[in-house]
Amino acid sequence: MPQLIATDLDGTILFDRKVAPADLDAMRRWRAAGNLLVVDTGKSVFATRDTLEPVGLAFDYAVAFTGAVLADGDYRVLASRFLPDGxxxxxxxxxxxxxxxxxxxxxxxxxxxxxxxxxxxxxxxxxxxxxxxxxxxxxxxxxxxxxxxxxxxxxxxxxxxxxxxxxxxxxxxxxxxxxxxxAGATKGAGLADLLARLTGSDGSRSGESIETWSFGDSWNDISMHTVADHPVALPWSPKEVVAACESTAGSMAELVESVLGPRRGRTTATTTAGEKRNR
CATH class of the missing domain: 3.30.1240.10 (Hypothetical Protein, Haloacid Dehalogenase-like Hydrolase; Chain: A; domain 2)
Incomplete structure (x- = not known):
């Protein structure tokens, strides 16, 4: 079964416009294993590109501006919704x-x-x-x-x-x-629309179900967590966000390792949520 991670950016994998090397490596490993990586963000397509291209983060799809825009991994807009004129x-x-x-x-x-x-x-x-x-x-x-x-x-x-x-x-x-x-544009609605494209008659993975993980830290991520099979918050997320999820992970690297397993020959040390947040 194909797998997909939909991740928030700011406060989740992006801190001061940087992505930790371990998280970047984990997302590359995720895609190299044949899985899909989706950025589900409040940023515009313009701001997403301005932020992610310099850090070298590649992805398959972007649900941008809180679900109002869908783009592919080359930042080409596939669908968009606008506020009423004026x-x-x-x-x-x-x-x-x-x-x-x-x-x-x-x-x-x-x-x-x-x-x-x-x-x-x-x-x-x-x-x-x-x-x-x-x-x-x-x-x-x-x-x-x-x-x-x-x-x-x-x-x-x-x-x-x-x-x-x-x-x-x-x-x-x-x-x-x-x-x-x-109205109707949320991170969850955008993710649901993308999944419909991928599994529907016009999707590149027509007829297949996709197991999904969501990863996000803030209130606007709750709708995304509601859509995912496995919603995951950050340990320091607001209590309403944690309550909407089935688990927490201190980093993208930790999440990917929990799904794919550790790399061969590698051992991991246990780190507290507070240590992860402050490092």
């Missing part, structure tokens, strides 16, 4: 004047920053192009990511957006970010 601009204008907030707007090609009160760059989203809100009418947007550090401000923003546009959008949290995306 809605991204309305959302951005509704957020103006809120202190402690950086607002982005994402097309298929580019991440734009349209409002910034922090005046600093987050390691999660580092490359973007400035855009004035009035320029937004010239583009189609997939989503509106925003960086919000304060929990109370974040909660009020979620309430405001869902009350006004709840039928047209999803608002999901990833660490200190909120992502506003088209």
């Amino acid at each position: 809605l991204a601009h309305e959302i951005v204008m509704s957020l103006r004047g809120i202190d402690g907030l950086t607002v982005f707007a994402t097309t298929l090609e580019t991440d734009y920053v349209v409002e910034d009160t922090y005046h600093e760059v987050s390691p999660i989203l580092q490359v973007f192009v400035p855009m004035e809100p009035e320029e937004m009418t010239e583009h189609r947007f997939i989503g509106v990511p925003m960086r919000v550090r304060d929990d109370d401000v974040r909660r009020r923003i979620v309430e405001r957006l869902t009350e006004r546009w709840g039928e047209a959008i999803e608002v999901v949290r990833n660490q200190e970010f909120l992502d506003v995306i088209p």
Whole structure:
């Protein structure tokens, strides 16, 4: 039976825009064994490529922008969903004047920053192009990511957006970010759509079932964990994420070894979750 790992990036395998050599080696080993590697991320395709190409991480598919975009391993877009025309601009204008907030707007090609009160760059989203809100009418947007550090401000923003546009959008949290995306677009929905492609009449693996593992640390990964056969959280994930999973693993290398077994001639030492998190 084919096997597939769907992994989050930031806070799961990607830390300060770097992937640990052991994790990189494990993912290469996974694919070399004939298995599929899927990155399931809140990042845009543009940001995913900007982050992963420099570290040399190859994959088979990307479920990008929290399920709104599906791309292949060469970053070619296979499917995409957009916010209704004009809605991204309305959302951005509704957020103006809120202190402690950086607002982005994402097309298929580019991440734009349209409002910034922090005046600093987050390691999660580092490359973007400035855009004035009035320029937004010239583009189609997939989503509106925003960086919000304060929990109370974040909660009020979620309430405001869902009350006004709840039928047209999803608002999901990833660490200190909120992502506003088209209704029905989640990491889990994106993974489910990919699995349907792979096992359906148009899929390259038509007629085969695929055993799936999910690996992710944050709230926006819960929908992905719900779809997978074997959901796996990080030991330090929020309690809601751990509760949605059947197990935890301290690293991608640990997860791959638990599925494929250790390399021949290699012994492993037991490491606590806290040691893994801090190393």
